[in-house]
Amino acid sequence: MAQKKSHNDQSEDNHTNESRRNFLKQSSLLTALAVTPPALMKAAEAGLDEKAAGFFEKKPLAIEVNGISHNLSIEPRTTLLDLMREQLALTGTKKGCDHGQCGACTVHIDGNRVLSCLTLAVTVEGKKVTTIEGLADGDKLHPLQEAFIKHDGFQCGYCTPGQIMSGIACIREGHANSDDEIREYMSGNICRCGAYPNIVKAIADVKKGGQKL
């Protein structure tokens, strides 16, 4: 973290900024060491610089999100959810539980609904990701987005992107043939506000409409 230094700083301010900077450097180093695997420590001690560099090595990733190709360099531990929200500024997909239990992070990979919080981004190499931001065609909303508005399918809206992504896939999969089936096949998306009845209505409406999604 760099501190901006004015050229007019007195030497005392410079000294404070320097010790702050040193403190940050030291504590970052200590933190980095704390989360470093023991094998890496050994490699560093043995002066095996190449092996040491390999552990923090970022991996290349070529991925298409909402029709736009990206060439990135990321740590393997980056989830697709964090990649989208933090590096691609696509914050429509939400982090609800981060453990695969709520469905708020649901996106499509090659058209299939999956949980982005449990997907390591490096495994999405060469695949096509669709998020809630990728549904509308300019100002023209996706049929299911329209249906959610028409049927009042959301209150706080936090689960809604996941519900819509999941709902589209549910219809495409052929699992929206009755209200009971919709409830069962949408059970991976939790709504704390309890908008479930209207979510079911929205999905049933679009399914009845018969449009190809």
Next chain:
Amino acid sequence: MINFDYVRVSTTKGAVDAIVKDATAQWLAGGTNLVDLMKKGVTTPQKLVDINNLPLKDIKKEGNKLVMGALALNSAVADNELVRKEQPLLSLALQAGASAQLRNMATVGGNMMQRTRCPYFYNTDMPCNKREPGTGCGALKGYNRMHAIFGASDKCIAVHPSDMCIALVALDATVLVSGPKSDRRIPFQNFHRLPGDLPQKDNTLERGELIVAVEIPDNKLNKNVHYLKIRDRTSYAFALVSVAAAADLEGNTIKDVRLAMGGVAHKPWRLMEAENFLKGKGASEANFRQAAVLAMKDAKGFGQNNFKLKLAPNTIVEALKTATGKS
């Protein structure tokens, strides 16, 4: 999550070699359990070997067996026409598990390898002999509502959480494994272990052995089937008790029957004694009740899960009634 190295392999041999030469490495398939465990710090591999490119995704007939590649997705198997026609019990069990999103990510092999969801196993602050041998079993005298009533030891009372495995053990499946020394075939019944004194070992695989496929032999058990999963919610929750039931009926006589239970043991629990009692008998509630009593021999509760001693036999009876059209 700790940082780790990541490589991709494209052959079974490559996958096996990568694990054998690095003791800190683990295979990554769907990741729905592994990534979760890594986020919680329960498991901390220093390298992940991504096996998703291995050509192990097919579902097909080979002679008189239905063969599923270890990387076939749970959703693909559940929706597969061959599976629905010839082994519908498997499709029903899969549909009862997890959520649609998870089924689109999880693989056949991964479903078998998944770890228990015991809260003491999952919490690195808690004693757990499975996660850290020698630290004790927190569930034994703790919160054990979801835990085992069969086959437990004082080292571990955890259950295997899978639904798919209950159907596979009922259908006499075989697991095909490829290892550093050789390939081998493991009867499904022998794949998972009881905890005994080594709760840290969930199954009988040696390090470096990779599941490549699961086979189900042809049978006449596709007409009268049911998978009954009893849980705290209508959907998307692990089983308190689940029963896979399949019968081959001639009129009202049970010619062949398979029964297995989930949510009750460290491994999928096949009910051989109950099956042997029912063979040749009429499909009636009275007979189902007697079979259930036999199945519950040796059952033992640990306090908060004593209700399973009543719930389990009732679930067996209801599953059989539905499977045979008597409900």
